Amino acid sequence: MIPCPEWLLSDEELFKVFAFLKRNTDLLSHDDYRAAHVGYHCGQSRRLKDIRGYLVNIWSNTSLGIRLGTEWVDALNINAPEDFLQWWDGFPEVYFDNQEAWINAVMLEPTRATAEGLVIDPDWNLDDCPRIFDPVPDRPQEFKPCHLRMHEHVLLPVLRTERKAFKLMHFFKLKDVTGGKQTLVSDYASVVAKWHECQGCIVNFRDSDLDAAMRGFYPEESWGHSPAGQAHRAEFCDFFDGAIEYHFLSSEDFLNARRRDHEALYAIEQRIFSSCWYVEVDENLVVLPNRNPAPAFYFR
Amino acid sequence: MLKVLGFVKRNSKLSHDEYRAGHVGYHNSFGRRLNHIRGYLLNVASNTPVVNSLGKDLVHRLTRNEPEDFDNQWDGWGQLMFDTFEDYLAARSPARDFPGELGLQMDPMVGKLGDDLDELYAGTPFQFQVEEFISRPVVRPERKLFKLVQFGQRPVELPIELFRAYWTGRYASLASTMPGLRGLIINFRTPLDVMSKFFAPDAEGFTLAGIERRQDFYSLWDGMAEYWFDSEENYVRARSSKPFEPLYALEQKLFSRLFYREVDETVAVLPKRDPAPDFYHR
Numbered sequence: 146m147i148p149c150p151e152w153l154l155s156d157e158e159l160f161k162v163f164a165f166l167k168r169n170t171d172l173l174s175h176d177d178y179r180a181a182h183v184g185y186h187c188g189q190s191r192r193l194k195d196i197r198g199y200l201v202n203i204w205s206n207t208s209l210g211i212r213l214g215t216e217w218v219d220a221l222n223i224n225a226p227e228d229f230l231q232w233w234d235g236f237p238e239v240y241f242d243n244q245e246a247w248i249n250a251v252m253l254e255p256t257r258a259t260a261e262g263l264v265i266d267p268d269w270n271l272d273d274c275p276r277i278f279d280p281v282p283d284r285p286q287e288f289k290p291c292h293l294r295m296h297e298h299v300l301l302p303v304l305r306t307e308r309k310a311f312k313l314m315h316f317f318k319l320k321d322v323t324g325g326k327q328t329l330v331s332d333y334a335s336v337v338a339k340w341h342e343c344q345g346c347i348v349n350f351r352d353s354d355l356d357a358a359m360r361g362f363y364p365e366e367s368w369g370h371s372p373a374g375q376a377h378r379a380e381f382c383d384f385f386d387g388a389i390e391y392h393f394l395s396s397e398d399f400l401n402a403r404r405r406d407h408e409a410l411y412a413i414e415q416r417i418f419s420s421c422w423y424v425e426v427d428e429n430l431v432v433l434p435n436r437n438p439a440p441a442f443y444f445r
Numbered sequence: 446m447l448k449v450l451g452f453v454k455r456n457s458k459l460s461h462d463e464y465r466a467g468h469v470g471y472h473n474s475f476g477r478r479l480n481h482i483r484g485y486l487l488n489v490a491s492n493t494p495v496v497n498s499l500g501k502d503l504v505h506r507l508t509r510n511e512p513e514d515f516d517n518q519w520d521g522w523g524q525l526m527f528d529t530f531e532d533y534l535a536a537r538s539p540a541r542d543f544p545g546e547l548g549l550q551m552d553p554m555v556g557k558l559g560d561d562l563d564e565l566y567a568g569t570p571f572q573f574q575v576e577e578f579i580s581r582p583v584v585r586p587e588r589k590l591f592k593l594v595q596f597g598q599r600p601v602e603l604p605i606e607l608f609r610a611y612w613t614g615r616y617a618s619l620a621s622t623m624p625g626l627r628g629l630i631i632n633f634r635t636p637l638d639v640m641s642k643f644f645a646p647d648a649e650g651f652t653l654a655g656i657e658r659r660q661d662f663y664s665l666w667d668g669m670a671e672y673w674f675d676s677e678e679n680y681v682r683a684r685s686s687k688p689f690e691p692l693y694a695l696e697q698k699l700f701s702r703l704f705y706r707e708v709d710e711t712v713a714v715l716p717k718r719d720p721a722p723d724f725y726h727r
Contacts, residue, residue, distance in 0.1 A: 179724055179725045180549060184725060185543045188475060262463070273544045276544040306582060307582065
């Protein structure tokens with residue numbers, strides 16, 4: 146993969162992680178997984194120390210062929226992989242101020258009112274993980290994490306209305322051509338930024354260091370750092386170099402926008418992407434991302 | 446939608462900031478899992494008094510007959526949204542969202558809201574339904590907004606129908622054009638009983654003292670408008686400018702009491718006003 150250019154990495158960039166997670170298929174259906182992840186699990190993980198934003202994206206039960214029409218799916222995709230959704234059911238998107246905050250996120254802090262006052266919740270843990278996520282056969286306490294650091298470029302700041310949005314992830318793999326990333330955040334972005342229907346658009350480039358979000362967060366001896374875990378991550382990352390997040394009020398709004406500029410965008414996509422494809426996700430907002438400096442009190 | 450607000454006073458064992466952490470942290474983590482909940486916000490009284498954020502002179506000009514002990518009666522309020530009253534009452538039951546050894550299981554702690562009510566609050570929340578008027582639909586960017594709440598009381602000589610019509614009509618039509626405004630919703634408290642089947646029969650709120658405490662609080666205001674701005678500067682500039690001068694004259698006629706508070710809003714479940722999907726979603 147082409148390293149991320151320096152100019153894309155601002156000092157003020159939040160530490161952003163996409164954590165791709167496959168459900169425990171022995172215990173949960175896709176819809177069971179939704180409830181367990183968004184319900185119980187997020188009740189624990191939204192209390193991660195100093196978390197600045199937390200979304201959980203789960204692939205939609207409705208295929209894009211039904212949502213957009215197969216003609217459009219064919220027209221938008223370039224060499225889409227066939228089994229991509231077999232690798233994951235959902236991916237949390239988490240934001241922290243920096244890598245140190247991310248690594249220290251599991252340090253407990255008092256959030257529970259008791260007869261003794263505010264205390265660290267003695268019942269807080271993440272023991273549910275291997276029951277929700279793909280377990281490691283010979284390590285009963287572990288699951289298979291695939292946490293990836295992402296570098297984002299906000300083309301259109303996200304605005305959320307009080308209704309469920311239509312959210313599309315546009316995964317892409319870059320051709321080994323000079324200036325592919327630059328083209329994406331300049332030529333491509335200048336077209337998308339004019340889409341008045343769009344409620345938000347963020348281009349995310351995967352960090353070239355596949356361990357950037359794993360190192361320090363998971364113990365060295367855990368499966369994620371084992372040869373098998375690293376191979377799993379490398380194989381998955383071979384699918385894509387990044388993903389664009391699109392927020393629309395409806396699929397019609399997306400099509401209306403795309404229809405206007407399809408020719409120009411597709412020409413760029415053919416030039417810089419060796420493959421690209423879309424996945425509709427249901428976004429669950431757990432902690433509204435706050436890109437302002439953190440206030441001096443407990444805030445989510 | 447059914448919109449229910451619950452004003453709470455913190456347990457005296459907690460400081461205001463400890464209460465925040467307990468409510469936003471542990472308590473909201475259970476509240477957001479209530480069955481069929483469609484929206485859940487928590488508003489905590491800001492550590493910054495409005496005289497500091499808006500300026501003493503402006504607050505003096507904006508305020509009419511402010512009650513003296515208002516802030517001693519609450520530290521925050523939760524906002525619960527459900528599709529129906531039945532959903533609201535049924536919400537306090539176990540939720541099937543716990544990943545157990547055999548798959549998805551019921552978690553009884555959700556129905557108990559984490560079982561921390563007695564330790565987090567001093568007494569039962571003042572819980573009531575509001576009828577809301579959306580003057581400008583709320584749009585939230587990815588940063589903390591300045592949320593200002595305007596508490597208003599109707600003059601006795603003004604019929605309630607006119608009070609509502611004027612506030613949501615001429616007043617809101619102008620106020621909703623303030624630059625930097627991200628949302629404006631006006632809420633009127635209703636007498637619908639949303640406490641009896643939600644809290645235990647022996648809760649403090651059903652004692653004579655509890656009822657009196659709640660009625661005292663209700664006697665201070667009839668409606669509240671929620672304003673979301675990019676920053677406090679937006680409101681200060683607007684209320685100091687000529688185009689919004691007419692609001693002062695309207696306020697003279699419309700309110701016997703009018704006062705303001707800033708709150709810090711936590712979006713525990715982003716309100717969804719469209720039909721619910723047929724899968725678990727928050």
